[in-house]
Amino acid sequence: MYMYLPIALTSVNYLVVMGLGLGVGLLSGLFGVGGGFLMTPLLMMIGIPPTIAAATDANQIVAASASGTISHWRLGNVDFKMGFYLLIGGFAGGATGVQVIKILRATGGADFMIKMTYVIMLGLVGSFMFVESLNAMRKTKKVPTAAAPAAAAKVKKGGFFTALPLQIYFEKSGVTHSALVPLFLGTFVGVLAAIMGVGGGFLMVPVMIYMLRMPMHVVVGTSLFQILFTCIEVTYLQAYSNHTVDFMLALLLLVGSVFGAQIGTVLGRKLHGDQLKILLSLIVLAVTVKIILELVLEPSILLSYAGGH
Amino acid sequence: MKRMLMKFSRELTLAAVVLLGLGSLPVSAAQALTCSVTPDNIPITFTYHGAVLSITGQSASTDDLIVTITSEPADTALKFKEKVGGLVWMKKGTLEFKDAPRIYLLQSTAELSRILGAAERNQNLLGYEALRGRIRIEDSAGNQADGKWFDEYLKFKKQEKVYDIQEGAVVRQHGVEGNTYMVDVAWPYQAPPGVYTVDVLAARDGKIVDRASTHFEVKSVGMTAFLSKMAFDQAGLYGIMAVIIALVAGLAVGAIFKKGGGSH
Numbered sequence: 001m002y003m004y005l006p007i008a009l010t011s012v013n014y015l016v017v018m019g020l021g022l023g024v025g026l027l028s029g030l031f032g033v034g035g036g037f038l039m040t041p042l043l044m045m046i047g048i049p050p051t052i053a054a055a056t057d058a059n060q061i062v063a064a065s066a067s068g069t070i071s072h073w074r075l076g077n078v079d080f081k082m083g084f085y086l087l088i089g090g091f092a093g094g095a096t097g098v099q100v101i102k103i104l105r106a107t108g109g110a111d112f113m114i115k116m117t118y119v120i121m122l123g124l125v126g127s128f129m130f131v132e133s134l135n136a137m138r139k140t141k142k143v144p145t146a147a148a149p150a151a152a153a154k155v156k157k158g159g160f161f162t163a164l165p166l167q168i169y170f171e172k173s174g175v176t177h178s179a180l181v182p183l184f185l186g187t188f189v190g191v192l193a194a195i196m197g198v199g200g201g202f203l204m205v206p207v208m209i210y211m212l213r214m215p216m217h218v219v220v221g222t223s224l225f226q227i228l229f230t231c232i233e234v235t236y237l238q239a240y241s242n243h244t245v246d247f248m249l250a251l252l253l254l255v256g257s258v259f260g261a262q263i264g265t266v267l268g269r270k271l272h273g274d275q276l277k278i279l280l281s282l283i284v285l286a287v288t289v290k291i292i293l294e295l296v297l298e299p300s301i302l303l304s305y306a307g308g309h
Numbered sequence: 310m311k312r313m314l315m316k317f318s319r320e321l322t323l324a325a326v327v328l329l330g331l332g333s334l335p336v337s338a339a340q341a342l343t344c345s346v347t348p349d350n351i352p353i354t355f356t357y358h359g360a361v362l363s364i365t366g367q368s369a370s371t372d373d374l375i376v377t378i379t380s381e382p383a384d385t386a387l388k389f390k391e392k393v394g395g396l397v398w399m400k401k402g403t404l405e406f407k408d409a410p411r412i413y414l415l416q417s418t419a420e421l422s423r424i425l426g427a428a429e430r431n432q433n434l435l436g437y438e439a440l441r442g443r444i445r446i447e448d449s450a451g452n453q454a455d456g457k458w459f460d461e462y463l464k465f466k467k468q469e470k471v472y473d474i475q476e477g478a479v480v481r482q483h484g485v486e487g488n489t490y491m492v493d494v495a496w497p498y499q500a501p502p503g504v505y506t507v508d509v510l511a512a513r514d515g516k517i518v519d520r521a522s523t524h525f526e527v528k529s530v531g532m533t534a535f536l537s538k539m540a541f542d543q544a545g546l547y548g549i550m551a552v553i554i555a556l557v558a559g560l561a562v563g564a565i566f567k568k569g570g571g572s573h
Contacts, residue, residue, distance in 0.1 A: 002358040004498065006529060006537040011358045011498040047499075059551050066559025071566065115399065232552050239548030243540050247551050248355070254555055258562035295397040303387045303458075303465045304400070 007246035008052045014252050016046060021256025025064045028257065029071070029264020030271075031280045032220030032227075033201035036061065037122075037287055039253075048249065049305050055238035056246045056253070058231045063254035065228040068261040072221030075269070079172035079218050083225040085182035086189075086204065090230055093190020101195055117195055119291055125206050126284035132210070133277035173214040173222075185211060186226075193230075201227050202284055209277070216273030340487055343367045344509040344521040351496065352530040359498035363491065364416075364507055366521065370488040372511040373424040374479050375435055378414040378494060380505055382443075385409055387465070389458065404454055406462055407445040412471045412500050416478040416492045424512045433510065433517060436474065437463060470497040502527050 003014045020042050024035035036057050043053035072078050101114075164178030185207050193200030201223055208219040239245040268276060343366040351360050364376055384407045391401045417424060421436050431439045444462070446454040466472035479492045490509075504526050511519040529537050539547045 003355050004353055004357040004533060006353075006533040007540050009499075009501050059555055062552055062555035063559035063562075066556050067563045068559075070560055070563035115397070232556075235552050235555070236548040239540070239551055240544045243544055245540070245548065245551050247536060247540070247547070247554075250551060250555060251558075254558050258559050261559075262562060262566045295399075297398070298392075299390055299398055301464050301468060302390045302461045303404070304390070305387065 003248065003252065005048075005246045005249045007243070008048050008056075008249055010047050010049075012046055012048070012249070012252075017249065017252040018256040020046075021060060021064075021253035022260040023256075024253075025067075025257030025260025026264040026267070027260075027283065028061070028064045028201075028224065029068045029261035029266075030220070030268045031201075031264075031276060031283075032068070032205050032223035033280070035064070035201070035257075037202055038283075041290075043249075048246075051242065051244045051305075052246050052249070055235070055242065055244035056249045058234040058238060059245050059247070059250035060253035060257050061227060061231040062235055063250075064257035064261045065224045065231060067258040068224040068265060069221065069228055071262060071265040072217075072224060075217075075221070075265070076172070077217045077221030078225050079170055079214065079222045080225065081168070082170050082173055082182055082208075082212070082214065083222045085179055086186035086208075086222075086226050087229050089183040089186020089188075090190040090193075090200070090204075090226060091233070093187035093192075094194045094230070094233075095190075096187070097191040097194020100191065114195060115291070115295060117192065119288060119295070121192060121203060122284050122288040122291070125203065126281045126288055128210075129206055129277050129281035130285060133274045133281060136274045137272075137278065170214075173212070173218050175213050177212060182212065200230070202280075205280065216276055217268070220268060220276075340367055340369050342369070342372075342509060342511050342519040342521045344507060344523050346507050346523050346525050349523070349525040351525065351527045353502060353528060353533050354531055355533060357498060357533075360496040362494040362496050362507075362525070364494060364509070365489065365491040366509060367487055367489050368481075368509075368511055369513075369519075370481070370483065372513050372518065373418045374481075374490055375415065375417045375421070375424065375510045375512065376479055376492055376494075377416075377435070377508045377510075378412065378505055379434075379508070380411045380500075380503060382408040382410050385411070387462070389461070403449050404458055405447045405449075407447065409440075409444045409462070411503075412497075412505065413440065413466070414472075414494055415474045416494065417476050418479045418481065418490075420476050421474075424515075425517070426515050429512075429516060435510075437472075469499045471500055496527075500527065502529050 001013050001015060002011045003017075004011045020039065024039045024042075027033060027035050027038070036054070039057045039060075040050075040053045043057065044050055048056070069078060162176075164180050166179040167176055168179050169176045189200045189203045189207055192203055204223050204226065205219055208214045208223060209216060214222070235245060271279075345365055347363045347365070348360070351357075362378070368374055384405055386403050386405050388400045389402060389404050390398050393399045393401070415421075415435065421430060425433075425435065427438070430436050431442055434440065434443055440463075441456075441459050444459065446456075446458050446462070448454050463472060479490055482489045482491065504524055506522060506524055508520060508522045510517050528534075536547075
């Protein structure tokens with residue numbers, strides 16, 4: 001039942017770890033999020049040191065997002081063109097965010113900034129998605145179903161950004177945007193993700209839905225595609241620079257998460273886009289409440305190892 | 310007759326010398342304090358989940374015994390949390406705990422405070438109060454930190470199961486092999502690999518009168534040692550391996566699901 005982890009230097013119940021992988025992998029396949037914002041604290045709860053929890057999580061997300069990407073690609077749900085632009089922006093934003101954190105750490109305000117960014121971003125994203133999808137679900141009930149195909153057939157326009165140069169039509173998503181828009185949004189999410197120390201899936205998904213106006217199912221597949229590359233980069237850098245990737249822990253997690261991602265993809269097909277959005281928003285809001293409680297309530301122990309969120 | 314008298318006199322003298330000698334020997338010399346630990350080598354494999362150490366030896370029957378398991382003192386840096394702006398708990402900085410053993414396990418035949426006085430306990434680093442006097446706590450500017458942080462440190466280490474005191478856990482036995490003692494100690498898997506020291510101290514009338522010590526080693530072996538070494542010595546290769554295996558696992562399961570579940 002127990003397995004010793006050579007880098008984390010601790011022993012874990014492997015059934016519990018595989019169960020965690022399965023649960024978070026399921027969310028990954030359902031919503032297109034890496035699940036780092038859930039997995040890292042869960043791993044810390046079972047005794048994994050914070051720096052190793054965060055780095056190893058990225059390693060297992062490589063497996064879950066590869067598994068999820070391939071299933072969504074088979075279903076025609078991955079917009080590679082959009083994913084590519086977001087990826088370039090994400091890499092640039094990640095590098096910028098790391099520099100921002102360095103400056104903040106030097107001035108001593110990093111932890112406060114990270115926690116506040118977390119609470120504000122999660123709270124805003126969760127609340128907005130919850131209200132929006134609730135309204136959409138109410139409207140869907142009122143509108144006759146025959147109107148839906150007509151609305152879907154209409155090519156979506158880029159909203160606020162139509163005046164910008166380098167307009168490109170993204171066939172898979174059925175939207176037209178300036179190439180600068182996904183580049184800028186990718187950078188924006190990359191900066192925030194680096195500051196918060198997460199992959200950024202829970203930020204990227206709402207950005208794709210509400211700012212890029214992509215259909216929900218394409219959002220999930222494309223987000224996983226983008227997360228896959230981000231996590232490959234993070235895994236390698238963490239292993240090379242900080243020696244914090246525990247390969248055995250990642251292996252246990254990914255055994256669960258790759259299956260979870262597949263189950264999530266199948267489940268996702270059975271749910272309506274708005275149902276998916278409202279479920280994701282509830283998870284995001286629950287995590288927000290947990291972080292707020294951690295901030296306000298006195299911890300039982302006031303000391304901890306460095307790292308983590 | 311004279312020869313017989315001389316022989317009797319010699320035997321009498323010898324018997325007197327033996328009797329006198331036994332009477333004047335200290336009890337501890339009659340039964341020297343010994344100490345051994347089983348196993349003295351703990352291999353860390355993938356199935357490792359801690360171990361049970363059996364510490365045994367011989368001692369004088371009237372002495373109280375204190376058994377400690379410790380590591381070399383080291384400096385440990387930990388983040389500390391404080392309330393910011395009267396509202397939120399945040400990590401505010403780093404505290405350095407200097408000369409603190411990574412592990413501190415103590416077992417005794419009775420309550421420490423009944424066996425030894427405070428001065429003797431402090432001098433021999435026995436009990437948490439003795440550790441409080443030894444461990445120096447400094448903030449990042451090198452200033453001495455508030456004493457409350459030792460209590461927090463103790464809570465932190467006890468939660469990790471690497472600091473523990475069990476008074477009355479050492480059991481005495483009196484048999485044909487003389488006066489022996491034994492104690493079983495649950496060795497925590499949280500303790501890192503390394504060489505650890507077992508000290509046994511015999512106390513009489515509030516003073517330490519004898520001591521014995523031994524060592525044991527906790528060491529990674531086989532694949533755990535290989536992975537641990539690779540992660541540090543060939544970090545680039547380790548990173549590439551971690552990425553490739555994760556990718557292959559993800560893609561393979563994707564392929565399996567395609568074969569097994571064509572309907573989706």
